[in-house]
Structure formats: C-alpha cells, structure tokens
Amino acid sequence: MSHLGLPPNTHMAPHSTSLCFSGTLCFARLPPLPLFSSSAISLRVSRQFTRMSSSSSPIDSVPSPPDNAIVLGCGGIAVDFLATVDSYPQPDDKIRTTSLKVQGGGNAANALTCAARLGLTSRLISKVANDSQGKGMLEELEADGVDTSFLVVSKEGNSPFTYVIVDKQTKTRTCIHTPGDPPMLPADLSQSSMLSALERASIVYFDVRLHETALVIAKEAGRKKIPILVDAEKKRDGLDDLLQFADYVVCTAKFPQVWTEASSTPGALISMLLRLPKLKFVIVTLGEEGCLMLERASKADVLQSQETDIESLVETLTHRKDSTTTFPTCVSSETTNLKADGIGTVSGRLFLGTAEKIPPEELLDTTGAGDAFIGAVLYAICAGMPPEKMLPFAAQVAGCSCRALGARTGLPHLTDPRLVPFLV
DSSP states (O other), X not given: OOTTSOOTTOOOOTTOOEEEEETTEEGGGOOOOOTTHHHHHHHHHHHHHHHHHHHHSOOTTSOOOOTTOEEEEESOOEEEEEEEESSOOOTTOEEEOXXXXXXXXXXXXXXXXXXXXXXXEEEEXXXXXXXXXXXXXXXXXXXXXXXXXTOEEESSSBOOEEEEEEETTTTEEXXXXXXXXXOOOGGGSOHHHHHHHHTTOSEEEEOSTTHHHHHHHXXXXXXTTOOEEEEEOSOOTTHHHHHTTOSEEXXXXXXXXXXXXXXXXXXXXXXXXXXXXXXXXEEEEOGGGOEEEEEEOOGGGOSOOOEEEHHHHHHHHHHHSOSSOSSOOEEEOOSEEEEETTTEEEEEEEEEEOOOOOOTTTOOOOTTHHHHHHHHHHHHHHHTOOHHXXXXXXXXXXXHHTTSSSSSXXXXXXXXXXXXXXXX
16 A cells, blocks of 8 residues: 555556645655544544533533443445645646645544544444554544444455545535445454444444445344434445335435435425335435425324425425524424325425534535534434434534534534533
C-alpha cells in the first residue's frame, strides 16, 4: 500500500486532475501523512470541551442514555481523505486544497460512532485489512467506544478508503470510493460470532454495503424479533432482500421514487408501506429542506373512515411549518387513511421535519450528515422518542456534524448544550 492508501502500481492518468496541498506538492506526490493525526487531535479537543462543559455548567435535566440499549451495525468502514477546495476542479485542472484531514469513514462506522457518542452501546460488523489504515480505523472507533471485537481483519489486501473533495463554493462533497480487498463474505463471520454480536441487541442497522453478510444477520435478527433499520441510500445489490426484514427505513431524497417508480415522493412513501408490510415507518431526508416521514398506524387508530390525499396533506403541513426559526421543528397530521392516486391507501400519520438553518460561515462540510441523522434516529428509537421529538433531534445532530470537516469531527455527545432543548 502507498502512503495514500493506493494499491501498488496505481498511477495517475496523464490527463487526470491533480490536487495540490502545499507549495508544488500534488495529490499523487503527497509526502506520508500521520494516519488519523488530525482526527485524534480533534477527538481530544472534543473530549476536553465536553468535560469542561460538564464541570462548569452541569446539565441535570439531560436524561441518561437508554439502559442497556445496544445497537449492532453491519456495513461500510473506510479511511476518508478529505480535501477542501475553493471550487470543484474542471477536467485537466491543477488546484490546491485549502485544508486536508485524514479520518475514519464509512456509513455504518459513522452512524455507530454517532450512536456511541450519544450513549448507546455500539457494535460493528465489517472488514478491514491488517494494514496501517485498518489499524488506525479500529483505534479511532475504539476511542469513541465502538465495540470492534466483531470486525474481521484480513491478513492481506487493503482496507477501504475514500477520497472526499469538499467544495467550499457550493457546500457540497464528492466521494470517490475504493472498496477493501478481499471483500467480506458470509463465511468470514462465524455463527458463534454472529450470535454473540446479536446477544441483547436492541436494534440492528444495515447500510447495505455488505449485503450477503447482512442478509444472514437479518434473518437471524428476524428470528430473534430484533428490530431492523435499513439505510436505503440508493439501489444496491441485496437491498430488496434486506428491505423485506426492515422495521424502519431511512432513505435519501431520490430513492423512494426510483425504487417504487411513483411520480412523487409522498406517493412513493405510501407505495413503500404497501410493498413492505413489516415496515413501521419510512423517513426520506431532504437536505436543507428537512425530512418527510410516514408512520404506519392500525386501522383501529383511525377515528374517521374518510381518505386524505397525501399530496394535499404535504402542502398543508408545508404551510403549517414555522419558517422563521433557525432550529429544527416538526409538524404532523392526525392519524388518517392516506391515499395516493393510482397507488393505494394506508392508515398512518405524516410528519414534516425541518432542518437547522446553519449560517453559511458555519457550514463547513456535509460529509456524513446522513449518517449522523441515522445515528440519532437509532438513539431515538432505543429511547422511545415520539416522532415529533425524534425528527428535530436527529436534524440537530446532523446540523452539528456539518460544522466541522469530516463525518465524525463534529458529531456531538449527549451532553452537548446544543442537544439539551431536544432531550428535555
């Protein structure tokens, strides 16, 4: 492996874009960086800040984490090489970064780090290689309290890594991922290890990265009646099978319509609940526009037999939301029979959550914001939060993560003063 995590013999294409970090040094010729040095420093600062905050201004009203709540996650882990640039490069450009950070990443690893900082016992099933990057990832997770004893460590190969280009102009990020090799297979996880990982688990979470292994775990979790949350980021191999086991789904803005072929997002949410009878709720995250959640209800909970068009209901909720506040809020409908033309009808409640309005000068990086949201949702489910509290809480956690470079640097702890209003 090279110092940037590139496999041996990897080279830059003759007309590829180069990112220059300082002086005349370019991305392909960067001198060795101390792996995770930036994140380790940030972690120490974060912990010192938390301790000082707790000692100087104790917050007695913040509830303790749910007793014995354990979340088991199976999915992606990686090293993130985060390069901030003034604007995204054009083909053949040579540009310089304004900052560089090396930090652990991967959807599942990020979400479980978030859950651990919020006080949940977090266990991760994934695979790394026995290289410097793999060791660094494990050390970083363990420093945050994530149980890594169920990770598979390959004696050879390379650990997964991702180049992340953070565009300061558009406030967006572009990810270029290289999977780990050899890939994880179900045979890598022994039956005894899987059963130990599932022991006393409160919820199981999949990001669908290791779909074959995830499906084996999902089947066992289903037999044990352990709730399952699936992160439906986009269509992936094995996703359809995992969705059949899902009690909860959190998905990106485009996914519901792509998966259901419905003409609108609200209609697609109804279609998902009709196709997935085990599903209790589905949340679609909408970036700065917040989120939309459809929660299933039993017909016995519906007081009136009339049907309500879900498109009209979304418009009603949109008019009701408070657009003047900067902090996340939530508005909801009554429990009713929701219909979508040409799709069908379900009994349920619709929730519209807003995102935090972050001042432009404070918005540094959206990398991992969705993972932070999911980590907070995992906490909220274990804590028994109603949706009216869960959605603003998750949005606030995601907002905190956007104020620092990287997916984990800005993840808050449960005692963070910014979370207190959403917990009391």
